[in-house]
Amino acid sequence: MSKPLLGQMMDMPLNVSMLLTHAARSAGDTEIVSRRIEGDIHRYTYRDCERRARQLAQALIRRGVQAGERIATLAWNGYRHLEAYYGTTGFGAVCHTINPRLFPEQITYIINHADDRYVLFDTTFAPLVAALAPHCPNVKAWIALADDVHMPSIDAPLLGYEMLLAAEDGDFEWPILDERLASYLCYTSGTTGNPKGALYSHRSVVLHAYAAAMPDAMGLSARDSVLPVVPMFHVNAWGIPHAAPMAGAKLVFPGKDLDGKSLFDLMEAERVTYSAGVPTVWMGLLAHVRSIGARFTSLERTVIGGSCCPPSMLREFEEEYGVRTIHAWGMTEMSPLGTLARLNWEQMQRPLEERRRLLDKQGTAVFGVEMKIVGSDGRELPHDGVAFGDLYVRGPWVIERYFEGTDSPLVDGWFPTGDVATIDRDGFLQITDRSKDVIKSGGEWISSSDVENVAVAHPDVAEAACIACPHPKWGERPLLVVVRRPTGLALTREALLAFYEGKVGKWWIPDDVVFVDELPHTATGKLLKVKLRDMFRGHVLSSVQEGATNV
Structure with missing residues (x-):
């Protein structure tokens, strides 16, 4: 050799x-x-x-x-x-x-x-x-x-x-x-x-x-x-x-x-x-x-x-x-x-x-x-x-x-x-979620980031986060937590959910929307979903109260 x-x-x-x-x-x-910290350039x-x-x-x-x-x-x-x-x-x-x-x-x-x-x-x-x-x-x-x-x-x-x-x-x-x-x-x-x-x-x-x-x-x-x-x-x-x-x-x-x-x-x-x-x-x-x-x-x-x-x-x-x-x-x-x-x-x-x-x-x-x-x-x-x-x-x-x-x-x-x-076949990566953040509804996965992207495309939305919320029938359903822009304080839950029509599958549309003044972030600017899940641990989805769901 x-x-x-x-x-x-x-x-x-x-x-x-x-x-x-x-x-x-x-x-x-x-x-x-x-x-500089001193204030000058x-x-x-x-x-x-x-x-x-x-x-x-x-x-x-x-x-x-x-x-x-x-x-x-x-x-x-x-x-x-x-x-x-x-x-x-x-x-x-x-x-x-x-x-x-x-x-x-x-x-x-x-x-x-x-x-x-x-x-x-x-x-x-x-x-x-x-x-x-x-x-x-x-x-x-x-x-x-x-x-x-x-x-x-x-x-x-x-x-x-x-x-x-x-x-x-x-x-x-x-x-x-x-x-x-x-x-x-x-x-x-x-x-x-x-x-x-x-x-x-x-x-x-x-x-x-x-x-x-x-x-x-x-x-x-x-x-x-x-x-x-x-x-x-x-x-x-x-x-x-x-x-x-x-x-x-x-x-x-x-x-x-x-x-x-x-x-x-x-x-x-x-x-x-x-x-x-x-x-x-x-x-x-x-x-x-x-x-x-x-x-x-x-x-x-x-x-x-x-x-x-x-x-x-x-x-x-x-x-x-x-x-x-x-x-x-x-x-x-x-x-x-x-x-x-x-x-x-x-x-x-x-x-x-x-x-x-x-x-x-x-x-x-x-x-x-x-x-x-x-x-x-x-x-x-x-x-x-x-x-x-x-x-x-x-x-x-x-x-x-x-x-x-x-x-x-x-x-x-x-x-x-x-x-x-x-x-995809072009080699493009698309992150659909962190493994701990993905929403599993009725045995199917919902990408929280895709749900969030639709929300922030609304002109009255400044920031949005989507988290899983317990559901008696489907296991989990999406809950949308939203910060409105100062010019969009009149935005309602119904108007925002209607904005989803035709943009995602019907079963991906959140079951509920909660408006807040601000969202928690990590030290590097990422949405702190673990804190959001803790904040809304006892939240009862409107769909559960009304006996309805988008699925």
Whole structure:
């Protein structure tokens, strides 16, 4: 048998530091703009960013931080947070981004579970840090992302970020690391149980950045001005802090002000061409633009993910404002990129309604991600757009096990996502529900997300959630919980249910509608259905009271 012939190429490890070094060398004068916690606008370049990231690495090493140790962040999107991304991972430490919107008890658990050595925090979170510090004994010091003028006063071991950097000269070479070493630690924001950690490698992060920057993925370019609304504390802002330096794109960070007016003003001032965020954020932005009769003068594209995007929002962005929207899906366990809704040349030739039908879905898998759907018997289901089952994925940036976990969740090498989905012959994924949220009525499944999408298409509906409610005959029936727009307070249950006629099968029409002032959300903006189910646990459907049903 002949000996396998190996390629004769350099075996150069993929390191996260390469991304920022590349940006500093090939796009060194490109701006990074931040609305700071202090209230002003900060500007500098990729070249400045890399120098300061090297200074941070020096400062942490001087304080005894070793490769593999976790350095946490509690921070908004800004230039200092970006420096922390690279100043920690660049020398082999692990950057652990913490979601400050979680309950304090969950944050305490996360810090202790990760065994964080230092925590870098924006000063808006000083009260939170003061409450956390007594319960996090292994944290050596809390580092305020501030200069000496803006240092908070709290009863905890405290260091100042700018003072730490000022003591270093930045004359530091990034070491070449084994690409399999850990780089980032991101915890899930699950609705039940303690959050679980996904520990990414240098290799997975760089490959994910390559995939994200591809033209038919997130499609970042050196010609773009990119504003990531998705927080850097949530799954690494979907990889934008890595893909943007790879592409050499201008970065615009919004800080803590994520209301519609603040985002619109910053987008216009910095000529933002590209943005990314969850549907709840875009609701606020569109409401503001609508209220003042404004137009976007530079925004061309936006990625919408985090939860299913209502088709009505996609239409409004594109048809009213000329902003091309990219529907996306992913998970913390996937770093997070999985699919994006883009049409190929052949699909672009199809009738408008068919193109819309495809773009309303979560899209096709990016290169590197494989998907399949599996039935209750464990067998793979056909990709016909009809059969739906449990969604499984695998790929080089999908986790093999959770941080400090003893057992792998994989099934025959595939990760079970917990989503119920269909995949059509074009390869387009459509998430029909989370497995725990699907409504089973009379032995048949109803997609709560499809029911919600019809509701939010009504001009008087701001937001809607569909949950299962017990029914004596059918087991479960859909209950629709709705937030009306300020201009639509006259909307009635009967009018909204009539709006469903002809849009879905009759048996999918909710049996009841409840109007509320607001809906509960998770720390990452997703509908908190577990809380809704608890709130309406004793609700008696109108159909039960009336002895009728839509089935």
